[in-house]
Amino acid sequence: MQLAAKCFQCKKQIKTSLSKANSLKKAKLHLKTKRTEQEPVGKEDVLTEIAIMNQIDHENIVKLYDAYENDNQMTLIIEYMGGGExxxxxxxxxxxxxxxxxxxxxxxxxxxxxxxxxxxxxxxxxxxxxxxxxxxxxxxxxxxxxxxxxxxxxxxxxxxxxxxxxxxxxxxxxxxxxxxxxxxxxxxxxxxxxxxxxxxxxxxxxxxxxxxxxxxxxxxxxxxxxxxxxxxxxxxxxxxxxxxxxxxxxxxxxxxxxxxxxxxxxxxxxxxxxxxxxxxxxxxxxxxxxxxxxxxxxxxxxxxxxxxxxxxxxxx
Structure with a gap:
């Protein structure tokens, strides 16, 4: 049996922005989607994450507002969490x-x-x-x-x-x-x-x-x-x-x-x-x-x- 272990960490960059429409602070989460030996997270993995987050609406779960693809990365627009871990x-x-x-x-x-x-x-x-x-x-x-x-x-x-x-x-x-x-x-x-x-x-x-x-x-x-x-x-x-x-x-x-x-x-x-x-x-x-x-x-x-x-x- 082969082990197809999925890396539980992927390269993520988070930037914050302020929506002019409603003054709601949001964060941009950049996910690398080019699958390599060092980075086994691919586009389908991110799409699964997006599909699940689209089904979620709860006060104690981060909100996903939007997502789009650019080159070898996908960007998720999520709720900004300013309080840290x-x-x-x-x-x-x-x-x-x-x-x-x-x-x-x-x-x-x-x-x-x-x-x-x-x-x-x-x-x-x-x-x-x-x-x-x-x-x-x-x-x-x-x-x-x-x-x-x-x-x-x-x-x-x-x-x-x-x-x-x-x-x-x-x-x-x-x-x-x-x-x-x-x-x-x-x-x-x-x-x-x-x-x-x-x-x-x-x-x-x-x-x-x-x-x-x-x-x-x-x-x-x-x-x-x-x-x-x-x-x-x-x-x-x-x-x-x-x-x-x-x-x-x-x-x-x-x-x-x-x-x-x-x-x-x-x-x-x-x-x-x-x-x-x-x-x-x-x-x-x-x-x-x-x-x-x-x-x-x-x-x-x-x-x-x-x-x-x-x-x-x-x-x-």
Whole structure:
């Protein structure tokens, strides 16, 4: 079996402009579409992304206004997000992150994912870098980047060979079919990091990280979760479950006690030392340029091994 690994990063340039017609600030997202060995993202991939974004209209998902083709690139006119990445916003904010803040963020993420799943869309690359703040004065979040997203038919098996190592669900690494539960695993990882500033499956290498995921090797480290509520821990525990059927759906997340209980001042206690989150952000940005190749090579090795095992079993 050959692995047709899709690079989960493509060369993107973003420019901002102000529409004179309605004074609405928009961003131009330039996507290279000439397929090369170094850049395997082609025109059909971008067209798939555009088709999916055209079906989306939700307050917590970035809007696509227009798209056009020029030479070997396509330009997407999208909603401008001036608040930066969620975790960077948390780091730069002068006030401490509280559990109340985390609840407000996770509610919005869950609502956006619920909307996608209702419309049979899987994002398949949910991670902190793909969650942006609308501006620096509010908690308003939006999910971006549908380059790996796919329409989903529950009656048909969908198997993917891409993702970002720390946020990949076990079924991707085991080359099993994915579903809406695959996105929910990523939601659990994001929540874990948001509340603690550390990654649940982080290894010294991407290969070790993925081994940790396959072994479901994670725990609530006391040093980082001492001030986190039992409800928040339960929320995460119901997402980082090996069996897809055992994970909360996005709708169930919104009904979970942690997100559905009225907000109170008791949850305003600072959660973490932001230095941990700073270290996390610095590391993922540094590793971004090499993660796709590492993940693809690791998956290729696993699939070849699986094929050889299957072949041996058949011969016996």
């Amino acid at each position: 969620l975790f960077e916003r948390v780091i730069l904010d002068q006030s401490q992150l509280t559990e109340l803040d985390a609840i407000l963020f996770m509610r919005q993420i869950s609502k956006a994912v619920q909307y996608l799943h209702k419309n049979l869309i899987l994002h398949l690359d949910l991670k902190p870098e793909n969650i942006l703040c609308l501006d620096r004065s509010t908690h308003h979040l939006k999910i971006i980047d549908f380059g790996l997203a796919r329409k989903y038919n529950p009656r048909q098996k969908l198997m993917v060979q891409w993702g970002t190592p720390e946020f990949m669900a076990p079924e991707i690494l085991n080359y099993e079919s994915v579903s809406s539960a695959t996105d929910m695993w990523s939601v659990g990882v994001i929540c874990y990091i948001l509340l603690s500033g550390i990654s649940p499956f982080l290894g010294d290498t991407d290969g070790e990280t993925m081994e940790n995921i396959m072994d479901i090797a994670w725990e609530f480290e006391e040093e980082h979760f001492d001030d986190v509520s039992a409800d928040a821990k339960d929320f995460i525990s119901r997402l980082l479950v090996e069996e897809k059927s055992g994970r909360l759906s996005a709708a169930q997340c919104l009904r979970h006690k942690w997100l559905s209980t009225p907000l109170t001042s008791k949850r305003r206690k600072a959660l973490m030392n932001k230095k941990q989150l700073k270290n996390f952000m610095a590391r993922i940005h540094w590793k971004a340029s090499i993660a796709a190749v590492t993940a693809a090579n690791w998956l290729r090795q696993q699939i070849v091994t699986t094929d050889q095992s299957s072949s041996d079993a058949t011969e016996v």
